Amino acid sequence: MLLIECPYCGERPELEFVYGGQAHIARPQNAPDLSAQAWSDYLYQRDNTKGIHAERWRHTHGCGRFFNALRDTTTDHFIAIYKVGEAAPAALKTRKVAL
Amino acid sequence: MNGALRVDAGGRINRARPLRFTFDGHELTGFEGDTLASALLANGVHLVGRSFKYHRPRGILAAGSEEPNALVAVRRDDARYTPNLRATQVELYDGLEAHSQNRWPSLSFDIGAVNDLLSPFIPAGFYYKTFMWPRSAWKSLYEPRIRAAAGLGESPTQADPDRYSNRYVHCDVLVVGAGPAGLAAASAAADVGARVILCDEQSELGGSLLGEPDGARAPQIEGERASAWLTQTIDTLTRNPRVSLLPRTTAFGYFPHNLVGLNQRLTDHLANPHPDSPRERQWQVRAQEVVLATGAIERPLVFPGNDRPGILLAAAARTYVNRYGVIPGSRAVVITACDEAYRAALDLHDAGVFIATIADVRAQAYGPLAERARRAGLPVQTLTTLVGTSGRLRVNAVQLARIGDDGKVIDGVQTMPCDLVLMSGGFTPSVHLFSQSRGKLAWDDKAQSFVPAQSAERVRSAGSCRGTFALAAVLEDGASAGSAAAGDAGFANTARRPAVPAADPAIGAYAGALPQPGESTGHKAFIDWQNDVTTRDLALATREGFRSIEHIKRYTTTGMATDQGKTSNLNALGFVSRQLDKPIPEVGLTTFRMPYTPVTFGAFAGFARGDLFDPTRTTPTHDWAARNGAVFEDVSLWKRARYFPRNGEAMHAAVARECLAVRKGCGIFDASTLGKIEVVGKDAVTFMNRMYVNAWTSLAVGRSRYGVLLRDDGFIYDDGVVARTAEDRFHVTTTTGGAARVLAMMEDFVQTEWPDLSVWLTSTTEQWAVIAVQGPHARRVLEGLVEGIDISAQAMPHMSVAPGRICGVPMLLFRVSFTGELGFEVNVPADFGLAVWEAIHAAGQQHGITPYGTEAMHVLRAEKGYIIVGQETDGTVTPDDAGLAWAIGKSKPDFVGKRSLQRPAMAAADRKQLVGLFTADSQVVLDEGTQVMLERDQRPPVRPLGHVTSSYYSPVLSRSIALALVAGGRARMGEALYVSTPNGDVPVQVTSPVFYDSEGARLNG
Structure with a gap:
């Protein structure tokens, strides 16, 4: 179970959250005029990142707010948490514990 | 009988406390401190089980949780019957009743052992190849027989009566394993003030120290005997209030962000557990730092x-x-590739066991342990391999052979009688938890093992679980890991090292099969004891082309049993590496998965069973419905009244009566479970226009409309009546099961796509009780109760909404109908729901008001062709498919799903469309979900035209009706199609999905 830091409430267990898929995929403003390919890309094309992934979470059983996170999919470690509308911070290095 | 096989003194058993127990009905005696395994061996019992596949006689192989053979069932009563326990971990208590498994009629004479003779015919993967035809026999004959013949213990026959608890806890440093490394780590971290949890799967803390000799031969730690150091160390930790010591507690899984699952066994070792005590407790430990000292x-x-x-x-x-x-035997042969076996030989020799020989497969045995063995007069043979054993229910001799300088076995076999064989292929570090934590492993060629390399979590390994074996080094390693962990958790890092004299390290390891003469002896060489996997099986798999160790594992099942390959993985890897002529690191390693040892279902369920398994949601009229005989059904978490049988009516009779009452008089129905969302704000109408397909701008205050919600892929997601209660306020209803996901979807758009809109969303599902009053007499029932609203047909037409009062409480009254009859839905604050329901029910008596349930509701709506999302829709149905294209606001620039509806495929003529079906025989009711076919009795494979989505007997029409999604259905009106039934395909006629009152006159009554 992940430990997720809600930017409004602080660290909470994953049970309180719902995953919201890849972040920074804005719904096109001019949807009805979009080409079939562009619309299909918006609807269905997502990254399958091995490494640092920008994704959305919602603190459903808490404040109810959506927010964004950078998570390393190889370790499940969060690298950054930021609010909706903010740009993704430059990816930071994961912390590794030396043996 | 006990005295003969015990040494006179020493060890950690209490000879003053004998305990009686039974094994397969035989009465035996052990001592306090024994495990079932040690007590059986003390009674001379070596044969304890039969193997999984070949039913071979099996004994006790190990002394800890890695035991693959000695699986037993322990029975307290019929409900408290636990199969597949490792005898090496079952603590003896007075009166313990244990049974062997997988044998019939008895352990010493087992019919299933014929499988051993048949083994040439049942190699790895035999069931994939042999039992293919006829296909029907797989289910009826082969699978049940194979399952009955294979297998281990039997399940208990009654529900588990015990309690299980769970606990969440945080700590600075969690130490897993209380051997020398773990104790040193916990002490070092506790010394600087860290909150420490130290857990160990054994009944006593001490790990490998518990197996060391005491007295003169005891290992020394800080100038005293190891046992004294152990007592003192535990005593110090016990007195530290910031330290929790958890014996009998297995760390079974390592989860992200340093969450470690512990399973604590609380009562299994007690003769008479307190009835209120939980049997097990599951801990979820969130640790700042973890030290793994899990041993080897x-x-x-x-x-x-x-x-x-x-x-x-x-x-x-x-x-x-x-x-x-x-004393596990009287005459022992030792076969080894590791110096540690010499230590065992010396200890057994001291206990009076005759050591017939120590056969070492290596060319040389130089170490200090080998020297001690030679000095003690024990015969040592190097370059010697073991090529066979004999003895039906217990080993009685072994065959040894010499290995030449070329590594090949030299002809000539030496047979050596014995009743005990000790073997050692070195030690495999227990990297299970480290690997579960996603840490990377590295191959250590000297130890012939994988050891921890790069950590992914805040975790350190210490001691033999990372390939450090000598006691002095282990203690030092543990202490420095504990100090460093405490340091990283914010405490002082003051490395404190216990002083230990340099000791003899364990040297030597072997992975794979021992050298054998060219021609096979015909005897099986086992790699995985628990799953009966032999060298022959692995050789077969590589011969058949399997290369990946993950594939070989699944094909042969090596490492797949409940022991998760604890004793077998490295030998399998070593063997395969030689077969494929690839070094072990290139062959790879299979994934370690939780649990480390099996965990009971009860421990995972904890308190969440019975009534506490899931929350139950009930409506304000629930108790009234129960008092009036309602039969309930589960709709998501809600309990809904399904029907109200009278005088022992069967369901179909009750439903028919309820349906006719609504059609002919008046029915009352609790619709409180419908989801309700209040959409408020100056941009509420803009928001609604963007979310739902409908045009909302034109909806006047005091009016409602049937709304359809799509996902952006254009398929129906939810539906419901939406009322405009003010310019800036909408009362949105959703399906019962869809309330939460619709609100989540709306929130997603409000928060992330349209943050510019001024709109607020509030779930009001549980604020309102909703009482539907439906039928031609509905208005007459309500007339006398409603205050402040004119509910005449002219003043309050279909789809109008008005605030008012009823029985003196505030009300929002909807003129709506999900039955096709004149109908109202009375919304009152939930606390008044029951009182208002009872008042309406009383007032309706003179009009024959009849409570009806969800089943009648379904029939009534199906007669009208009203869809239910999730029944007529399945995530691939567009509004047009469902006959709802009329609802779409044509002039809106955009709404969720609009772009997808513009795709040509979404308007294709052969899309599945909602139609009605009339069976040729009006009394045949089709099964929901059945396929609709173009022709009768076609031979498969056939592509169906569609499927039946709803099917009922309609009391008002005195015939069956069905709704179906059929390809190009609206162009097939009147066509004959076929639907399969248990009695063969039956003809149906395609018809309109509106079966009753198609012009809607009754709605406007």
């Missing part, structure tokens, strides 16, 4: 006949002698 598991050697009872791991035999005072 001795590796068996692979040679023909290596599975006979009486063949033990060397360190296990040593534990039985030193810890339990048990």
Whole structure:
């Protein structure tokens, strides 16, 4: 179970959250005029990142707010948490514990 | 009988406390401190089980949780019957009743052992190849027989009556394993003030120290005997209030962000557990830092006949002698590739066991332990391999052969009688938890093992679980890991090292099968004891082209049993690496998965069973419905009244009566479970226009409309009546099951796509009780109760909404209908729901008001062709498919799903469309979900035209009706199609989905 830091409430267990898929995929403003390919890309094309992934979470059983996170999919470690509308911070290095 | 096989003194058993127990009905005696395994060995019982596939006689191989053979059932009563317990971990208590498994009629004479003779015909993967035809026999004959013949224990026959608890806890440093490394780590971290949890799967803390001899031969720590150091160390930790010591507690899984699952066994070791005590407790520990001191598991050697009872791991035999005072045999042969076996030989020799020979497969045995053995007069043979064993229910001899300088076996076999074989292929570090934590492993060629390399979590490994074996080094490693962990958790890092004299390290390891002569002896050489996987199976898999160790594992099932390959993985890897002529690191390693050892379902369920398994949601009229005989059904978490049988009516009779009452008089129905969302704000109408397909701008205050919600892929997601209660306020209803996901979807758009809109969303599902009053007499029932609203047909037409009062409480009154009849839905604050329901019910008596349930509701709406989302829709149905294209606001620039509806495929003529079906025989009611076919009795494979989505007997039409999604259905009106039934395909006629009152006159009554 992940430990997720809600930017409004602080660290909470994953049970309180719902995953919201890849972040920074804005719904096109001019949807009805979009080409079939562009619309299909918006609807269905997502990254399958091995490494640092920008994704959305919602603190459903808490404040109810959506927010964004950078998570390393190889370790499940969060690298950054930021609010909706903010740009993704430059990816930071994961912390590794030396043996 | 006990005295003969015990040493006179020493060990950690209490000879003053004998305990009686039974094994397969035989009454035996052990001592306090025994495990079932040690007590059986003390009684001379080596044969304890039959193997999984070949039913071979099996004995006790190990002394800890890695035991693959000695699986037993322990029975307290019919409900408290636990199969597949490792006898090495079952603590003896007075009156313990244990049973062997997988044998019939008895352990010593087992009919299933015929499988052993048939083994040439049942190699790895035999069931994929042999039992293919006829296909029907797979289910009826082959699978049940194979399942009955294979297998281990039997399940208990009654529900588990015990309680299980769970607990969440945080700590600074969690130490897993209380052997020397773990104790040193916990002490070092506790010394600087860290909150420490130290857990260990054994009944006593101490790990490998528990298996060391005491007295003159005891290892020394800080100038005293190890046992004294152990007592003192535990005593110090016990007195520290910031330290929790958890014996009998297995760390079974390592989860992200340093969450470690612990399973604590609380009562299984007690003769008379307190009835209120939980049997087990599951801990979810969130640790700042974790120190893994999980030890190492001795590796068996692979040679023909290596599975006979009486063949033990060397360190296990040593534990039985030193810890339990048990003499596991009288005449032992030792076969080893590791110096540690010499230590076992010396300890057994001291206990009076005759050591016939120490056969070492290596060219030289120089180490200090080998020297001690030679000095003690024990015969040592190097370059010697074991090529066979004999003895039906217990080993009685072994065959040894010399290995030449070229590594090949030299002809000529030496037979050596014995009743005990000790084997050691070195030690495999227990990297299970480290690997679960996603840490990277590295191959250590000297130890012939994988050891922890790069950590992914805040975790350190210490001691033999990372390939450090000498006691001095282990203690030092543990102490520095504990200090460093405490340091990283914010405490002082003051490395404190226990002073230990340099000791003899364990050197030597072997992975794979021992050298054998060219021609096979015909005896099986086991790699995985628990799953009966032999060298032949692995050779077959590589011969058949399997290369990946993950594939070989699944094909042969090696490492897949409940022991998760604890004793077998490295030997399998070593064997395959030689077969494929690839080094072990290139062959790879299979994934370690939780649990480390099996965990009961009860521990995972904890308190969440019975009534506490899931929350139950009930409506304000629930108790009234129950008092009036309602039969309830589960709709998501809600309990809904399904029907109200009278005088023992069957369901179909009750539903027919309720349906006719609504059609002919008046019915009352609790619709409170409908989801309700209040959409408020100056941009509420803009928001609604963007979310739903409908045009909302034109909806006047005091009016409502049937709304359809799509996903952006254009398919129906939810539906419901939406009322405009003010310019800036909408009362949105959703399906019962869809309330939460619709609100979540709306929130997603409000928060992330349209943050510019001024709109607020509030779930009001549980604020309102909703009482539907439906039928031609509905208005007459309500007339006398409603205050402040004119509910005449002219003043309050269909789809109008008005605030008012009823029975003196505030009300929002909807003129709506999900039945096709004149209808109202009375919304009152939930607390008044029951009182208002009772008042309406009383007032309706003179009009024959009849409570009806969800089943009648379904029939009534199906008669009108009203869809239910999730029944007529399945995530691939567009508004047009469902006949709802009329609802779409054509002039809106955009709404969720609009772009997708513009795709040509979404308007294709052969899309599945909602139609009605009339069976030719009006009394045949089709099964929901059945396929609709173009022709009768077609031979498969056939592409169906569609499927039946709803099917009922309609009381008002006195015939069956069905709704179906059929390809190009609206162009097939009047066509004959076919639907399969249990009695064969029956003809149906395609018709309109509106079966009753198609012009809607009754709605406007």
